[in-house]
Amino acid sequence: MEAMKDVSKLVFTKARGGRFRWLTISTLMLAIGMLLHLVSPSVAGFTPNWMIATYVVAILLTKPDYKKCLGICMVAALMEVFTSKSAFPYGDFASEFFGAYVAGFFAHSVPPIRIGKFSLRPALAGFVTTLVSGFVFVSILTLVMGLPMSVYVYGMLPMVLLVGVGNGIITPFLYFPALRLFKTMHYMAESDVEDSDHSKIILKQENEGVISVEHLTYTYPFSKEPALKDVSMTVQKGDFIVVTGPNGAGKTTLLMSMAGAIPHYYGGTMQGMVYTDGKAVTQHTIADLASSIGVILADYKAQIVTLTVGEEMAFTLENHGFPPEEIRRRSEEALAKVHLTGLEDRKVATLSGGQCQRLVAAAVLAEEPQVLVFDEPTSALDPEGIREFYEMVGELNQKEGLTVIVAEHHLEAALPYATEFVLMDQGEIISSGDPEKVMRFMRKSHVYEEAIPDMYRAQLELEEHGFTFKNPFLNVEAAKESIIHSFEGGRDNA
Numbered sequence: 001m002e003a004m005k006d007v008s009k010l011v012f013t014k015a016r017g018g019r020f021r022w023l024t025i026s027t028l029m030l031a032i033g034m035l036l037h038l039v040s041p042s043v044a045g046f047t048p049n050w051m052i053a054t055y056v057v058a059i060l061l062t063k064p065d066y067k068k069c070l071g072i073c074m075v076a077a078l079m080e081v082f083t084s085k086s087a088f089p090y091g092d093f094a095s096e097f098f099g100a101y102v103a104g105f106f107a108h109s110v111p112p113i114r115i116g117k118f119s120l121r122p123a124l125a126g127f128v129t130t131l132v133s134g135f136v137f138v139s140i141l142t143l144v145m146g147l148p149m150s151v152y153v154y155g156m157l158p159m160v161l162l163v164g165v166g167n168g169i170i171t172p173f174l175y176f177p178a179l180r181l182f183k184t185m186h187y188m189a190e191s192d193v194e195d196s197d198h199s200k201i202i203l204k205q206e207n208e209g210v211i212s213v214e215h216l217t218y219t220y221p222f223s224k225e226p227a228l229k230d231v232s233m234t235v236q237k238g239d240f241i242v243v244t245g246p247n248g249a250g251k252t253t254l255l256m257s258m259a260g261a262i263p264h265y266y267g268g269t270m271q272g273m274v275y276t277d278g279k280a281v282t283q284h285t286i287a288d289l290a291s292s293i294g295v296i297l298a299d300y301k302a303q304i305v306t307l308t309v310g311e312e313m314a315f316t317l318e319n320h321g322f323p324p325e326e327i328r329r330r331s332e333e334a335l336a337k338v339h340l341t342g343l344e345d346r347k348v349a350t351l352s353g354g355q356c357q358r359l360v361a362a363a364v365l366a367e368e369p370q371v372l373v374f375d376e377p378t379s380a381l382d383p384e385g386i387r388e389f390y391e392m393v394g395e396l397n398q399k400e401g402l403t404v405i406v407a408e409h410h411l412e413a414a415l416p417y418a419t420e421f422v423l424m425d426q427g428e429i430i431s432s433g434d435p436e437k438v439m440r441f442m443r444k445s446h447v448y449e450e451a452i453p454d455m456y457r458a459q460l461e462l463e464e465h466g467f468t469f470k471n472p473f474l475n476v477e478a479a480k481e482s483i484i485h486s487f488e489g490g491r492d493n494a
């Protein structure tokens with residue numbers, strides 16, 4: 001470790017984001033490579049190696065780490081083995097092993113080398129990767145088949161050189177249109193800049209808490225204005241935090257930064273830092289973060305990937321490699337917590353919206369996270385569904401000790417459970433603390449005043465007429481008690 005940075009405010013992060021986009025782009029490129037391989041005619045016995053050209057393009061575009069480069073190239077090799085007419089197709093596995101590292105080297109360590117706006121890197125990467133991969137392939141073929149040296153030297157090696165030149169020409173023709181296409185789809189990073197590497201610095205959490213957001217200013221890729229501006233906030237174990245604010249205030253962005261999706265998935269630029277479990281979010285892997293912080297998105301149906309409740313519960317747990325009895329135990333416990341016990345065989349399509357949402361919560365709970373993050377969970381629920389939802393989340397918080405963070409516009413049902421209420425506007429936290437204090441601020445400053453629940457608004461209006469109340473009207477019981485108390489002599493000026 002080189003340097004000590006204990007002032008989070010100074011930490012700058014640039015991330016390309018899209019941790020999984022490499023998979024999408026590579027799959028598409030390899031599919032294109034396979035099609036071209038099958039249909040391209042050979043000219044005088046010569047065809048370019050489309051598979052190498054397309055995996056080089058995929059690796060240059062997405063710059064995955066070397067392990068992922070190897071993964072991409074092994075898939076390419078498998079496709080080559082299935083379609084190869086060579087006498088020893090398995091040599092492709094060895095040749096593409098070397099190809100992976102050469103292409104990875106060009107992506108990570110070779111600068112773009114520009115002539116005007118045009119980068120020479122794709123042509124060079126296509127040429128050199130094909131030479132290395134081809135050389136390994138023909139050498140193995142010669143050895144395995146016992147071919148004469150003269151065939152190797154005067155036939156195969158010149159052919160490798162020729163295919164290398166061919167690939168040096170076709171690779172840019174694939175690279176630049178693909179770059180343009182994926183950029184218009186916002187699949188690409190804004191620029192060639194590498195992700196910030198914080199591996200050599202010690203980042204120290206300043207405030208204690210399971211999550212600590214410290215002076216965070218964050219700008220999405222392709223965006224000029226920051227979505228969060230110098231936001232600081234601490235989440236303590238067992239907290240129930242409700243975040244509100246007008247549309248575009250930055251609620252989802254704040255939640256995504258606490259869950260680590262920012263910057264790991266979204267990319268963008270960040271000043272300041274978010275810490276979970278005492279560790280900077282940029283120094284966690286996304287897998288670590290996903291198992292300690294469970295996220296239920298506003299579009300929760302997009303998180304369902306299987307057909308039945310039981311399958312959905314098992315899906316992530318199987319991916320974690322848990323044995324069947326552990327999967328059964330965790331599934332049953334998590335379904336019980338969201339009141340869906342016994343529905344394992346039900347088709348997901350037959351569940352109500354509220355049940356689907358609880359299923360997603362159960363699947364997340366089965367991973368036994370410490371923190372649950374809900375982004376606008378009640379936007380598609382009716383009033384009864386909203387009430388039931390908060391009863392369930394309230395139980396998870398109070399009985400199971402889970403820390404809960406919710407972005408919410410429907411405050412009436414959420415606030416009775418809140419230990420802390422946060423008001424955001426234009427990317428900033430403008431008030432936070434107990435719900436009563438923040439709602440008074442909303443009323444006084446006219447920021448998102450319309451979201452104040454009717455019951456509490458009535459209390460504030462009555463207070464403006466000189467009444468005082470024992471308890472804030474955060475739920476019917478508290479309001480009833482306060483009104484009775486007031487009639488029994490709590491009125492100030494009347």
Ligand SMILES: Nc1ncnc2c1ncn2[C@@H]1O[C@H](COP(=O)(O)OP(=O)(O)OP(=O)(O)O)[C@@H](O)[C@H]1O
Binds near residue numbers: 220221248253407
């Ligand atoms: N993926 C994105 N790329 C670029 N800008 C984004 C992206 N997502 C959100 N923004 C912008 O960031 C700002 C904050 O958005 P965010 O979704 O966090 O607000 P919000 O308070 O959750 O709003 P809502 O209540 O409408 O969901 C907005 O200006 C929004 O346009």
